[in-house]
Amino acid sequence: MAFYAPPIARLLEELEHLPGIGPKSAQRLAYHILRGDAEAADRLAEAIVEVKRSIRFCERCFNFAESEQCAICADPARDAAVICVVEEPRDVVAVERTGEFRGTYHVLQGAISPIDGIGPEQLRVRELIDRLGKESVTEVILATDPDIEGETTALYIARLVKPLGIRVTRIASGLPVGGDLEYADEVTLGRALEARHDI
């Protein structure tokens, strides 16, 4: 960092803390900011400060929210009887993009991973169970990732929710649209066959 003026070195240091940004990318971004006009730099700085100041977790579903409840929880047109459980706020965006789901969400803020020391206590599982006790929920859709951590989390939640008499479903897993059957692994193809449906 001795090659740079102290303000540039500080900017580079901060940029390098961002995920996926190495020294070269940090340098490229820093020079882009330096070459741009002052207003653009102000807008970027303000946007970063504002997002940190104004965004918090929704007190109901733990998605990102601007007020106490996120836009989805606050929307009366949403079906509150169906809850889609996801690992991260970005998964909410992925499900919303499908346009197929009109219920509400519950964001766990991660998945159970014993090898990383992440257990149910570190996730928003207790809040989900509390929510099921307070709200009239008829179905919980478990939309955690189809990997070992996601499956373990789904199994754990299913074990807690089923005794409450609420329907628990798991999103289907199988072949991706546009993929070749011959390249599918045995587990994925097996699940696709298991979840086949009439046409």
Next chain:
Amino acid sequence: MPSHRVRALSLKKTKLGETDLIVTFLAEDGCQIRAVAKGARKPGSRFGGRVEPFTVVDMLLHTGRTLETISDAEIVTSHAAIREDYDRAQAASVVADFLDKVSVECQTEDRLFALACATLDAMDGAEDDALLALVVAFLLKGMAMHGYRPQFDACAVCGSRAGAGEIRFALELGGPACEACSGAGDEAVWLSGDARAACKALMSAKMAEVAELGVPHGVLAEAFGVMRAFVVYHVPAKLKALGMYSAEVLRATRE
């Protein structure tokens, strides 16, 4: 750049960049391999489902400057039933975590891979009440292969025969110590006669036969507690899965 084929067990995966994974494997010769699975987190990936933890795969690896890259992978055993049961997944995580911490790159131990596969095969078809016995048996055998074979019948220092019944199991020595050898010392735990007999039986049984031994849960829980302390004492890394599983065992014992 050279390529080579290897059969390995997937232990752990770490996210790399937007869509890649670094997967930690235990190779057939007992060495640890860390390889990049490019695009493994994309839904259409050829590798995603093939490199999930607890899966045994035949891979073609491409040797890069730092890490290896997976060019091709075929599932040998998926251990699918482990993925579909919470208790099995918890128990299998202890196996994967232990192997991740004790295996080393370029350090061969042929028996470790066979033990891991036999344990996961047994867990794949085991009833819930047999899982704890499989975990204890795995830890006993795994520690023996790691160079810390526990002793239950003889003084761990001089080899003189230990008395029957309860013993003080010295964690540092890996067994009881007679009075002539200054005793077990401060860092020792009590091991009842039943738990001691169970440990001996589990140590000598094949993994496929462990479930048939029919050791009561209370005895297994005691043996697990001692083995956990023994592993924690000698393995210089935090085994988080073992800690979580221990909490589960404690909860089940209280119930």
